[in-house]
Amino acid sequence: MKRIADILAPVALILALLATWEIAVRALAVPSYVLPPPSAVAEALAGDWKSLIASAWNTLAMALQALIVASLLAQLAALGAALSPALHRALRPLAVVLQVTPVIAIAPLVNIWAGIDHPERAIVALAAVVAFFPIFSGAVTGLRSADPDLERLFDLYGANRRQRLLRLRLPSALPFLLEGHKVAAGLAIVGAVVAEFVAGSGSAQGLAWRILDASHRLQTARMLAALLALGLLGAALYALFEALERAGLKWWRGR
């Protein structure tokens, strides 16, 4: 009973909000290029769904490529930082600067570097920049998070550096890595969309292109439909990584 209520409550709220929206827009005769009623958005969604799915796929593909690049680089950097305190001190400020600089501000630069003819490279690079930090930070924290008493046991039994890394630090870092990837996955979508706004999308048109295109034509309903698709894509990716995290943790702890 409680679970049904858990699902029903938000659904009811959303339906009520949509109904209010529909009635208000019609009653106040708001022009549809300012705010179309939900029914018009639904219509746009029904009309555009094929191209929206294709665009969502393009955005997702960019984000996932970026995630793979970010994951490899971030874990490599974190491993280096764990093995060498000097490297850690050197990397940390760079990683922080990279993280606090808004991606939209670096986008034009990366766009030039990637070559104006290769916007997809710029998109992957920018999304990877955004996704890098949570994985790096998670991995660095994780590699230092081993139980101090277990560290003492490894001291006591004369473990060498390799044993300590492979048998203690890496396995201890797993929960932090999973968490880092989950956060990074959501950010990679954000990064890909922002980059697409700045860099354009070349031949493979992503969701940002759909939004821009509709906005240029004042087709607000189609804009909202694309936004909805983007929201769903982000939520789906997050849910996927959350499920991966749960499964990973279950395997790690054995229950």
Next chain:
Amino acid sequence: MSVAELIDVEVAYGGRGALGPFSLALAAGEIVALVGPSGCGKSTALRLLAGLEAPQKGQVRRGARPGETAVVFQSPTLAPWLTARSNVALPLELSGVSKRDARERADAALARVGLSGREAARPAQLSGGMAMRVSLARALVTSPRLLLLDEPFAALDEITRRALADDVLALWRETGPATVFVTHSVEEAVYMASRVVVMSPGPGRILAELATPQSLPRPPGFRTTPQFRETVEQVSAALAQGMAAA
């Protein structure tokens, strides 16, 4: 010759004295309990004996080689991603014993602490008492000459504590490592040890040393004997005096 010895050691953390001057010599096959209030440096003394830390003053003499020392911590300190068997096999594998031998010896050690059949369980699937037994098995699997127990039962309920205390004594009788047992509990100290060392509030010094009556392991009903009660009273009185002086 003693298995391990602390001679006038002193340890300070950030300029604040934590331990000493403190001396303790451990003969082969004896169990020494260290009792004292929180922060008296009991655990520090243990880390010195294990060679995990060095004193700022004084000397540590260790007859046991590094691989012959085992420590059991307050929490079971098991790797959650490893099975009970792999946790117990870990010290052996770290010192180069083959995987197969390590596995066999780990299973034997788990059997000794009464955990046959739970070899494949992960720590999260075990109760607190069982996890502590795995930790004990891991300490015993290397057949240590020096066994250091740092409040190993502190997180357990009274019944489990008592059962484990008897188990530790039974296991101790099999191989007889020199054992140091750190505890807050006076009764546990008197029950477990052949010698009780009472420490002052930090920086810990020795206030009193008492031999306990009867031989180890304890006969049934030992806790109700007048000698047991009397020793508990003596240790408690020494502790109280130390607290009052501080």
